[in-house]
Amino acid sequence: MKIVFKKSDLTNAVSIVMKAVPSRTTLSILECILIDAKTNEIKFSANDMELGIETKVKGEIIEKGQIAIEAKIFSNIVRNLPDNDITLTTDNNFSVTISCEKAVFTIPGRSGEDFTYLPMVEKDKSIYLSQFSLKEIIRQTIFSISTSENNKIMTGELFEVKGNSLKVVSLDGHRISIRKIELKESFNDISVIVPGKTLNEIFKILNGSNDDEVKIYFTDNHIVFEFDDTVVVSRLIEGEYFKISQMLSSDYVTKLTLNKKEFFDSISRATLLERDSDIKPIIMTIEDGNLQLQINTEMGSMDDNMFITKEGKDLMIGFNPKFLIDALKVIDDEEITIYLLNSKAPCFIKNDDESYIYLVLPVNFNVVSRN
Amino acid sequence: MKIVFKKSDLTNAVSIVMKAVPSRTTLSILECILIDAKTNEIKFSANDMELGIETKVKGEIIEKGQIAIEAKIFSNIVRNLPDNDITLTTDNNFSVTISCEKAVFTIPGRSGEDFTYLPMVEKDKSIYLSQFSLKEIIRQTIFSISTSENNKIMTGELFEVKGNSLKVVSLDGHRISIRKIELKESFNDISVIVPGKTLNEIFKILNGSNDDEVKIYFTDNHIVFEFDDTVVVSRLIEGEYFKISQMLSSDYVTKLTLNKKEFFDSISRATLLERDSDIKPIIMTIEDGNLQLQINTEMGSMDDNMFITKEGKDLMIGFNPKFLIDALKVIDDEEITIYLLNSKAPCFIKNDDESYIYLVLPVNFNVVSRN
Numbered sequence: 100m101k102i103v104f105k106k107s108d109l110t111n112a113v114s115i116v117m118k119a120v121p122s123r124t125t126l127s128i129l130e131c132i133l134i135d136a137k138t139n140e141i142k143f144s145a146n147d148m149e150l151g152i153e154t155k156v157k158g159e160i161i162e163k164g165q166i167a168i169e170a171k172i173f174s175n176i177v178r179n180l181p182d183n184d185i186t187l188t189t190d191n192n193f194s195v196t197i198s199c200e201k202a203v204f205t206i207p208g209r210s211g212e213d214f215t216y217l218p219m220v221e222k223d224k225s226i227y228l229s230q231f232s233l234k235e236i237i238r239q240t241i242f243s244i245s246t247s248e249n250n251k252i253m254t255g256e257l258f259e260v261k262g263n264s265l266k267v268v269s270l271d272g273h274r275i276s277i278r279k280i281e282l283k284e285s286f287n288d289i290s291v292i293v294p295g296k297t298l299n300e301i302f303k304i305l306n307g308s309n310d311d312e313v314k315i316y317f318t319d320n321h322i323v324f325e326f327d328d329t330v331v332v333s334r335l336i337e338g339e340y341f342k343i344s345q346m347l348s349s350d351y352v353t354k355l356t357l358n359k360k361e362f363f364d365s366i367s368r369a370t371l372l373e374r375d376s377d378i379k380p381i382i383m384t385i386e387d388g389n390l391q392l393q394i395n396t397e398m399g400s401m402d403d404n405m406f407i408t409k410e411g412k413d414l415m416i417g418f419n420p421k422f423l424i425d426a427l428k429v430i431d432d433e434e435i436t437i438y439l440l441n442s443k444a445p446c447f448i449k450n451d452d453e454s455y456i457y458l459v460l461p462v463n464f465n466v467v468s469r470n
Numbered sequence: 471m472k473i474v475f476k477k478s479d480l481t482n483a484v485s486i487v488m489k490a491v492p493s494r495t496t497l498s499i500l501e502c503i504l505i506d507a508k509t510n511e512i513k514f515s516a517n518d519m520e521l522g523i524e525t526k527v528k529g530e531i532i533e534k535g536q537i538a539i540e541a542k543i544f545s546n547i548v549r550n551l552p553d554n555d556i557t558l559t560t561d562n563n564f565s566v567t568i569s570c571e572k573a574v575f576t577i578p579g580r581s582g583e584d585f586t587y588l589p590m591v592e593k594d595k596s597i598y599l600s601q602f603s604l605k606e607i608i609r610q611t612i613f614s615i616s617t618s619e620n621n622k623i624m625t626g627e628l629f630e631v632k633g634n635s636l637k638v639v640s641l642d643g644h645r646i647s648i649r650k651i652e653l654k655e656s657f658n659d660i661s662v663i664v665p666g667k668t669l670n671e672i673f674k675i676l677n678g679s680n681d682d683e684v685k686i687y688f689t690d691n692h693i694v695f696e697f698d699d700t701v702v703v704s705r706l707i708e709g710e711y712f713k714i715s716q717m718l719s720s721d722y723v724t725k726l727t728l729n730k731k732e733f734f735d736s737i738s739r740a741t742l743l744e745r746d747s748d749i750k751p752i753i754m755t756i757e758d759g760n761l762q763l764q765i766n767t768e769m770g771s772m773d774d775n776m777f778i779t780k781e782g783k784d785l786m787i788g789f790n791p792k793f794l795i796d797a798l799k800v801i802d803d804e805e806i807t808i809y810l811l812n813s814k815a816p817c818f819i820k821n822d823d824e825s826y827i828y829l830v831l832p833v834n835f836n837v838v839s840r841n
Contacts, residue, residue, distance in 0.1 A: 172769055175742045181735070202739060206770030364552070368573060371546045398543055399577030 100164025100189045102136055104156065106182050106199070112143045112156040113174045115329055118300040119145040119152040120170040131167040133214040134187070136160050144217060145170060150297050151217035152304075155328040165211035168195055176204050217332050220323055222316040226260055226286045230326060231309040236267050237302045239278045239429040239455065243422075244295040245271040252292060255336040258322075260289040268343060269295075274422050275343060275458040289317050292340055297322070297333035304329065346458065351438035351447070353385055353411040359435045362390075363427040365403045366420045369394040372401060373420070380417035380464045385409060385439070394420070416442045417464035426457035471535025471560045473507055475527065477553050477570070483514045483527040484545045486700055489671040490516040490523040491541040502538035504585040505558070507531050515588060516541060521668050522588035523675075526699040536582035539566055547575050588703050591694055593687045597631055597657045601697060602680040607638050608673045610649045610800040610826065615666040616642040623663060626707040629693075631660040639714060640666075645793050646714060646829040660688050663711055668693070668704035675700065717829065722809035722818070724756060724782040730806045733761075734798040736774045737791045740765040743772060744791070751788035751833045756780060756810070765791070787813045788835035797828035 116132050124130060124147070135142045141160065144153040166189045173195075177185060180199040188196040195208040237256075245253035250272075257268040263285045269276050301324055305313070316323040324331040369381050372394055384391040385407070392403045416439060426448055427435075438447040442461060449456040487503050495501060495518070506513045512531065515524040537560045544566075548556060551570040559567040566579040608627075616624035621643075628639040634656040640647050672695055676684070687694040695702040740752050743765055755762040756778070763774045787810060797819055798806075809818040813832060820827040 172742070176739070179735075179739045179742055201776065202736065202772065202774040204739075204743075204770060204772045206743075364550075365573065368547070368550045368575075371543065371550055372575075372577075399575060401573065401575045403573040405572065 100134075100136055100166055100187070101162040102134075102141060102158045102160050102187050104158040104185050104187065106177065106180060106185055108157045109177050109185055110174075112154050113170070113177060115154045115304050116143045116145040116152045117170055117174055118304055119147050119150045119331075121147040128167065128209065128213045128215070130169055130171070131209060131214065132170045132173065133165065133167050133211055135165045135211065136163055137165050138163070144214075146215050146217055148215070149294065149334050150300060151332045152300075153217055153330045153332075164189060166193060166195060167209040167211050167214050168206070169208075172206055173197075176206070217330070218321065220316065220318050220321045220332060222318075222323065224287055224289055224317045225314055226265065226282060226289070227312050227314045228265065228280070228282055229309050230305045230311045230313050231307050232280055233313050233315075233324075234302055234305045234307045236265070236278050236280060237298045240267050240269045240276040241295060241298055241302070242269075242425045242429070243271050243274050243276040244269045251336055252338050252340060254296075255292040255294050256298060257340040258289065258291050258293050260286050262286075268340070270341060270343070273419065273460050274426070275346065275456070276426065277343070277453075277456040277458075279454050290340070291317055291322060292336040292338065293322055294333060294336055297331070301331055304331070346445075347447075347456065348440070349438075351411070351440055353409065353414045353439040354436060355385060355390065355407045355409045355439075356434055356436045357390060357405065357407040359427060359430060359433060361405050362435070363424065365392050365405060366423050366427070368403070369401050370420050370424070372396045372398045374398065378419055378421070380462045381420040381423070382415065382417045382464050385414045385416070387413075414439055414442065416446070417462050418446070418459055419462055422459045426459065430455065430457070471505075471507055471537055471558070472533040473505075473512060473529045473531050473558050475529040475556050475558065477548065477551060477556055479528045480548050480556055481545075483525050484541070484548060486525045486675050487514045487516040487523045488541055488545055489675055490518050490521045490702075492518040499538065499580065499584045499586070501540055501542070502580060502585065503541045503544065504536065504538050504582055506536045506582065507534055508536050509534070515585075517586050517588055519586070520665065520705050521671060522703045523671075524588055524701045524703075535560060537564060537566060538580040538582050538585045539577070540579075543577055544568075547577070588701070589692065591687065591689050591692045591703060593689075593694065595658055595660055595688045596685055597636065597653060597660070598683050598685045599636065599651070599653055600680050601676045601682045601684050602678050603651055604684050604686075605673055605676045605678045607636070607649050607651060608669045611638050611640045611647040612666060612669055612673070613640075613796045613800070614642050614645050614647040615640045622707055623709050623711060625667075626663040626665050627669060628711040629660065629662050629664050631657050633657075639711070641712060641714070644790070644831050645797070646717065646827070647797065648714070648718075648824075648827040648829075650825050661711070662688055662693060663707040663709065664693055665704060665707055668702070672702055675702070717816075718818075718827065719811075722782070722811055724780065724785045724810040725807060726756060726761065726778045726780045726810075727805055727807045728761065728776065728778040730798060730801060730804060732776050733806070734795065736763050736776060737794050737798070739774070740772050741791050741795070743767045743769045745769065749790055749792070751835045752791040752794070753786065753788045753835050756785045756787070758784075785810055785813065787817070787832050789817070789830055789832055793830045797830065801826065801828070 132143055132145045141156045141158045185199045193208040195206050197204040259266045263282045266279045313326040322333050379396045382393045387409055390405050390407045394401045445458045445460045503516045512527045512529045556570045564579040566577050568575040630637045634653045637650045684697040693704050750767045753764045761776050761778045765772045816829045816831045
């Protein structure tokens, strides 16, 4: 095989498929990317058996062939070559020569035959949306998946299509994040659980443009994302997602509207007194026109106050500050509204059309002295 | 004690004295900074017994006093407060209240009496130079001190003043770095060994301006740096520095002149094939008009060539690529000259007036096949 690439095309393609190369594996072939130029097209792919990525690369095929190359060293070398044409040559012993100007690297490759191709999936059900929308909806929900493998379903996100609406949900037992967007047309109903890892990697590859689209195909076991010159295939998580509708009551007793940045800054400051090993709650005392924020830890205490607009009853309620911070980070509104029922019931941060709902469970606290 | 600071003055002062707060210590008072406002001046200080820093801070003293505060939490809090006036108040129980706008933090402090003051040193011998010059000369030599405590002297740098010249030397057994600068006037002879840690911290605090000066005082046991509103006192390393003059022969058999960036880039690329656990040499084959650079490791091989101007004999010599890279990084010249004697003798990278000399010992290598 012999191919000539422009450096930028090569580095771009390698960085895309690298997202499906596991950092640790016992199967060394999974650490490789496959370069396939058996036909008139050049395709790079990587596959960790859960997630597979394939991307088309521009280049001049001088001699057809294919090779598997250890991804990390190949990526390091191409990124550090001069900004010029890069020639990739392989011989019968799967030795790979990478040359650029006067520099010549030789590294061992492996037969492409050892490589597991991406699964072929039937493309029946599909939707499309802009890269921007997909990237945003991932960012706005991914933080509240569970990182523990104890409950596999919590490590993924629900993607639910109904008519022209896409709803994405994540939850970890302490909080729920829900985002809804309108699609450009109506599609068949879909409800699947997509692994969080897949979404994290997709997020990194998407260019995020409003003008470029992503086509998403769904099958019983797989989800396929097609965008730019890239195809990402991922297994779905099996099982049924949690029934969240019954947790989403619209009753409330206290409603407050406040400046998001001020609220966020105050809670962030409170966390300076937290130790990871022993998270103390931030205690909110809600009164007409004023929200008092208090925290009391081994390291010290904080007391802060901010202006709010309140309807309904006064209330005192405690939260894990991290959970509030995570939600506030991904809300773009300057003013937010929070709905509360009592000190034992979850709070809802949501907007009027419910295009976002962030539910956070409160925590118990000991009433601190309020001098 | 009660003092009102501007946020920027407070954060700046804390970040300066923090440099003398050890990250790990069994003596908890060393983790504190002392805020001293017993007189009409406000001084912050920290002291890890080797290195002490004191800086004057602007602020309005409403009530005189002093307090020791745990540095890390104090720094975190003040950096995250709103950009406004910050009031620091202490009570008789050494409790510290930090308030800004509506936010009030309360953290425990300690009696200033527990704090070890900076040593008073006799200021007799001294030199002065610009902050820029001191910062540069540290950067250009500090990388070749030894990090191992086996030989204490190697963990410091020689500061030698003769007439109007300051020479700074560091060495670690594999290489020597020497920088010389001209001072604005002549001073008494001085020869001391300054701890590398002190220089690393000084480097971070210096503003690096050409217009601001640093005054350096020397005693038998201490070095004192005075600049801006800050005083840094450090112990010196006891003992006699290595006699390096006998290692600095001006004989050479091969002399080459080459483009620094091209040389640096090629060696950097070669290191992509290195594993930390098993550093292989980069082999330089020096011929008329051409320098060949080769490396051969378990991960693969590289072969590169670049144009050089050569005088004298052809030569083949191997180096630890890291040592060449470290020296090349801090040389600003576009073209550099390298002097060599044979494959067992050190190479010298130096300029004509010897304001810099970088000596690197070669390493043995097995001749690789050169197809």
